[in-house]
Amino acid sequence: MRKYSKAYYLKDLRSYDGWKELERSDGDELSDETIVYLQDNYTVVKDVFDEEDYIFSDVDDTWMSFCKEKLEFEIPDFGSAGATSEAAN
Template sequence: MRQYCKAYQLKELRAYPDWTEQQPEGDSALTDETVCYIWDDFTVVLSPIQDKSPLFDQVTPAWQAFCQSELHFEIPADLRATSQEEVDASPTSH
């Protein structure tokens, strides 16, 4: 389950050499100033609350490295700890 996302301007994500975006249906053209969100699974969406098709979902080790090194994307330590506690407490993890 997704628990964390962080907002970025689209121009920051477009700096990734292999960036390709899916044009959302019915939405106006995307500009460099368009705000989008990177989720903890490294997919990119236009809205953190709507479950539409992702803008970018080609999650590769190179994309993850770009997010971490260039965008400084990181799940906050307190959320990482909470997620790990939930995994450890789940019946299937024992």
């Protein structure tokens, strides 16, 4: 499992101009209301526990900018939070 994933409605990700949805091998039809997961490597999966169940994997700088600016996707720095807590003690 990836270290970080964030849930989004598929309609929000589909608003990206370069969106190229991968064909589903399971035959599932995904609606705009389907909840999907944007992973810390900027790929998108349907199942948070199956990190290779890709819906979108065409990661480039434009996609990463869209995620940061439009979706407000930010990967938390879990390491610095622990360091701050230890410093406070």
